[in-house]
Amino acid sequence: MTPNENSPVGPDQELSSECSAQAASAAPLEPVQTTTSRRDFLKGGGMLSLSSLVGAGALMAQTDDAQAAIEWAEHFQGNYRLMTPQEKAEARARLERRYSAEYGKKVTVDGTEAKDGVLMGYALNIRKCIGCRRCVKACVAENNQSRGPNPGERIEWIQVLRMERGEFSKEKMDHGYPEGLGIQVGGNAYTPAGQVLEGQYHYEPKAVPEKDATYMPIACMQCEKPPCVKVCPVRTTYREADGPVVIDYNWCIGCRMCMGACPYWARRINLTSPILPKEEMNPVTHYLGNRPRMRGVVEKCHWCLQRTRQGRYPACVEVCPVGARKFGNLLDPESEVSLILARKNVFRLKADLNTFPKFFYFYD
Amino acid sequence: MKKIAFHTLILAFCCGMISSAASAEDVTCFESRKGASEVTQRELKPGWPNVKCSPKTGAVLWWGDPFDGTVPMGEMPLLDKTAAAKAVVKPRSEKLNILPMCGTACHNGVGPKFMPPTLPKDKNPKPIPTMEGLLPDAKNLQHGRGRIWCLDCHHTTQRNKLVDNFGNPVSFDQPQLLCGKCHGDKLRDWRDGIHGKRIGEWASTGKKRWFVCTECHNPHNVQDGARNRGFIQIEPETPPQLPHGMKDAKYELLHGVSQH
DSSP states (O other): OOHHHHSOOOGGGGGGHHHHHHHGGGGGGGGGOTTSOHHHHHHHHHHHHHHHHHHHHHHHHOTTOHHHHHHHHHHTOOOGGGSOHHHHHHHHHHHHHHHHHHHTSOOEEEOOOOOTTOOEEEEEETTTOOOOOHHHHHHHHHHTOOBOSSTTOBOOSOEEEEEEOOOOOGGGTTOOSSTTTTOOOSSBTTBOBTOOOGGGGGOOOSSBSOTTEEEEEEOOOOOSSOHHHHHOTTOOEEEOTTSOEEEOGGGOOOOOHHHHHOTTOOOEEOOSOOOOOGGGOOOEEETTTTSOOOTTOEEOOOSOHHHHTTTBOOHHHHHOTTOOEEEEETTOTTSHHHHHHHHSEEEOTTGGGOOOOSEEEEEO | OHHHHHHHHHHHHHHHHHHHHHHHSOOEEESSSTTTOEEEOOEEETTEESEEEOTTTOBEEEESOTTTTOEEOOOOTTOTTSOGGGEEEOOSGGGOTTHHHIIIIISSSOOSSOSSTTOOSSSOOOOOHHHHHHOGGGGGOOGGGGSOOGGGTBOSSOTTSEEOTTSOEEOTTOTHHHHTTTOHHHHHHHHTTSSSOEEEBOSTTSOEEEOOHHHHSOGGGSOOTTOSSSSOOBOOOOOOOOOTTOOSTTHHHHHOOOOO
């Protein structure tokens, strides 16, 4: 079935053999025509790969068609982590050209590397959070997520879980939850304290905080031993030297292994083509950060790499109206996060999984 | 046919008028809590707004320039580690509507009828209809639950100032010097960046805009029975999409969860 064996291509054209393998993905459709003989089929396959080669050659030769040339080169670039500095710069310049044309404004794709002596850390005051979701929306405003109206088109990296406080009352002593199964969860029957059901983060009261609820925002924990990195078959997601776990979106194959491996529900996939209005697009981007993603790749929180590498707080830290979110350098004993670790009661979510998050929850 | 074209032209013209009117209208949104510090949306440079606002709640979601409209915070005890220019605040006095009047119109130290002018004899609470009319919060003073009153925080003779432990005036731009009198633990945490909010550069030596106490807390109404935290209740942003196949948020509560 591999078209290379069948195609009448000389060795001089081997340069683009990889391309023909890609383009001939339509070949499996051919055997459906049961009447065709093997010869016809081979001929068909050969013609197909030949035509794809011609197309590829045309694409490569057509330097005036900038858009096509950019996408062509982008398609065959390597894993960002393995690129030389020059290749990285070229890849970023390609993307800048493409995004600027696509969004009608000057888009910059930054490639600032990790600084020595920096290990980013995050702390969140779980007692202060009022569940207003401003962090969720600020993240979307900063990080160019898809924001369409249809299912799967709206991507948000931060989830704010609502947990019932629960109460103990004599009248409810005999009640069980869920009804009929006799399993009691959380604090009490019918008031499952601390239990998170899928629907519970869709709360929509007039005002928060509600009297009977506490809130727990979760996003990527930027683990020191990230399960998502362990499972990635193409090694496109990896831990940067200053802490955050990042994704090279161009190298991602969309297999979603990482989504299954992540115990914190932090990763999202672009099942549809992302909907990102031109006027809302944030033109200051980072290659491993908030640059616009394509369909079929996984994305997640990266602690606003385009901001934090330039010294600025992440967007969610800045927007939090109650100041529950803190960010800083774990190696600096004077940083906010280090002081919190030294003074406050701190825990990590699902610490028993030995993922060693750099995201700490604390309370006064 | 001509008539239709004419009407279309009129309609298009009207639409143009409306859209231009809407674009000319200023978008004002609030930073931390409503009524504390409002910001008007504008462009710092083409395509780069000073703030992005939430279409649902009108809250600021994003700052284009975190130091827009700020001034150095000034002297702050035990803050010698931070260089003066690295800590900036937005002046509060500009946002307090009746503050310019306080020291001049009524509590100016002179007046025909007041001997001594507007100076109370003691600090005991008594109704002041004028103040309650000007400042509705004064009628429902929650702070201290009846144990403190106006002159515990406001200066006796200089009403456009607050007061510290020694009776010296404190600027409205530095409410932390007043609040820290009682809330010392919070002041310490605020100084170190653990309590409260800062925007700007995250490095401990970086330049930051600090939010002062009264930008987030209403000092007259810090404790309200209807809420269970120090911060006022606010409207939340829109919830996320429901997971695929889930009809409403209550689904699991009504149908039970599979225990696998």
